[in-house]
Amino acid sequence: MSEHEQRTPVALTGLSADAPHLQPAARRPELVERVITILFAGGIILCLGFGVAYWQNWSSWTLGATMGGGLSLLGIGLIAWGKYLMPRGPFVEERHSLASSEDERTAFAAAIVERGGAVVKRRKVLGGMLGTGLGIFGVVSLFPVVRSLGPMPKGTFFHTDWKKGTYLVDITGRRVNVADLALGSIVTVFPEGMQDTDNGQAVDQTVLIRLSNQDFTTKKGRESWAPMGYVAYSKLCTHLGCPVGLYEQELELLVCPCHQSMFNVANGAMPTFGPAPRPLPQLPLMVDANGYLQSQSDFTEPVGPGFWERRS
């Protein structure tokens, strides 16, 4: 028998060691102890297994199973230990009021108001100046912190890289010829040279669709924009700027997978469903002598979602 077990603990509050509060909550503590022993043994084995699994570079699920299983078994055992083998209680603790006495409060308020007042009253101008100075510093220091983060928006959202005579190329950089697309098919195009750039992919992206109607006009004033049934729209959804990536061929609808806005290709990409408020801007097209497609100009309105500076 070790020295520790020979000690007889006595509660200072007069509670004897065999009082019901100090008994384990379990009706059969020996059984619980045996179960916990098994749990802990399993936990030890699995934690060792985790080390082995890592060392041997076994699969991710082996690592997770050993680690998760090991931790869980140790944890469940420990909870059971606390719940069933430790004193069942219940015990009580007084809740002392956090509030101070009336005198302490008065003294505190007096210290703040009177002592502070005595100093500030005589030095009002100084205090005001210090406040003004720190205030100015606070506002001024916002400029380098916020302003230096990025450029002013200026014309950022108003222009793309499409210009007069820019060739339409696909993602690999190949120019698109009028003979390339089957009727009813669609391809994503970029201004030549921009297909590999962030701005080209994010801002200039345009869908080119070949419709069966050769003399195609989507809207009044756009008579020359869609030569030989080729029509091009900005691929940026006017709702939140997702790429309008789905094309419903029979209904001639462009669909945005993000929030299901739909645009009628045959009618100037007017929105027919969903939260998009405006039609997709149309890119005016022309065909060069060899049959390659070019843009007549930039988009005639800002592409993508709405923003404050956008004129209606």
Added chain:
Amino acid sequence: MSKTKKQYASPYGKIGDAINELDDRLGIAKGRSLLDKVFPDHWSFMLGEIALYSFIVLLLTGIFLTLYYVPSSSLVTYNGSFMPLVGQKISQAYASSIDLSFSVRGGLLMRQMHHWACDIFVGAILVHMARVFFTGAFRKPRELNWTIGTSLLVLSIAEGFLGYSLPDDLVSGTGIRIAYSIIESIPVVGSYIATFLFGGNFPGTVILGRFFIIHVLLLPLVMLGLVGGHLALLVRQKHTQFPGKGRTETNVVGTPMYPVFMAKTTGFLLVVGGAIALLGAFAEINPIWQFGFYDASRISYAVQPDFYMGFLDGALRIMPAWEFSGFGHTIPLEVFLPSVVFPGIVFALVYAWPGIERKLTGDNELHNLLDRPSLRPKRTAAGATVFALMAILFIASSTDVIANYFKLSLNTVLWDMRILTIIVPLLTYPITLKICREMQFAGAGKRKTTNIVTRTAEGEYVATPAPVYVDDAHHELDALVVPTFVIEGDESHTADAATGVRRAER
């Protein structure tokens, strides 16, 4: 044996000596009341612990991930172990995330554990918050802790979004694109905030680096401070408890910190960590290698954000296309209202609720005993209404999936969701009110005792309540003050010493 005993000055041996040395320097013995601190027992008090422990898992797995992740959008030719990508030009961020998943030993497990821990963290905060709300635990003196908790929810959602954005896969890139457009929609200052934050038009080259440092340093620091404050206030103000035998506004009945609560809560930490590890091992989450790298001109179909962003996505979907334009300006109300104004109002309401309730009830008393939700029908109904609204919006974030799955028209589903968004919360309030009021009379919540059914000689069945077993775990004894033990015959300790210690307690 006796030789070793003589080496120690304290009758409590090695540990006693160590305590003496520490007390000489720090006065730790005065903190004994912490050991005796009593924690009330109720299963619902463990919800906050789930949040705390998943936060610890997030910190630990997150540290592992930072050792390998590269926050850069510059392109590299991939030459790692994931064959489908070999030879392709992809961003360093995506390449390092793929390497983390396939080349770093244990990396995939850590990534998936981190993602699961995040979902569990936000979920646990929400459920914990519901417990605090419906039981009235936010009332005076705990309004400040309600505010801290709400801030933690907001920050955890922001952290989740930032972390989700970092791998630079196709789905997360689309998420950042949407976030950019939402910022752009803010009247007057939107374009400025967007170009400042992203260093120009979307996508720019700086955003991953900025998101990274906010995600791994700035917000975790703030959150750690808030978690510390949350717990410090909990210790200072002591935990609330449900009414029950011997429980009053001026005491706490439960289990003492040392060793009972410590054993249970440490065990629970291990179980939460273990459960997250098992999820990370067996439940695949965010398989970025299936989504592919981000290319602003490509998009995936039927991809939902993590659940805590669902209500925002749903609100964006069901909002009609009402864009305001005039006076040379555009206000994209179809974006600004559901994704900026609406969450702003909801969170402002949550922050303000303790004040609102104090105003409505005129109740300025201190409350340490919890309410049964049914006894506060109006508060319960108000909370249920907000939850119902959020749940409908969450469902509305998958209109396309619902339409596909049930072979319905997308238009029908959209309009159903719009109608439900208005009707369900409106119905939830009176129905919850009615249920609560009925429960008040049904004696609900009382512990049911066993009935013993006997058959009489005539064949009649009689049910009589069973007597309470003395050693029944559910039969509570009267609560006692946590006892301190000494070795019998230790002259240096007397009952006076014990009371002296107690007097020193706060």
